Amino acid sequence: MQSRPMSGDPVRAPLGDTVAHTVEEAGPRVWDDMTVEVALSVMVGARVGHVLVCDQDGRRTGLVTRAKLTAIRDGSAYTDRIRLRDLGGLALAR
Known part of the structure; x- marks a missing residue:
């Protein structure tokens, strides 16, 4: 597992977003080159139901839930190299 520099900026929701959206932005971050496993x-x-997915520069590119990853892992097309x-738009949501 590679260590990545973390931005000093906290994840912030734009003005006018709901509390639910702000809560959705919180949580552990993973990088898009990590495997599903x-x-x-x-x-x-971390005992969470979702993680934020970031690119190489630490910018958020999406959010993925445990349910989505579990469904992908349990699918017939799954390999441990995914x-x-x-996953593209399949498991990531903005």
Whole structure:
């Protein structure tokens, strides 16, 4: 697992967003080059139902839930080489 520099800026919701949207922005971050299994392990370890997905520069590119990753992992097309960036719009939501 590679360590990545974290931005000093906290995740902030734009003005006018709801509390629910702000809560959705909080949580552990993973990088898009992580495998589905590693992302699931992060969620289990952090005891959360979702993680923020970031690119190489630490910018948020999406959010993925444990339910979505579990469904992908349990699917017939799953291999242990599938990375979060390979999922495209399937599991990531803005």
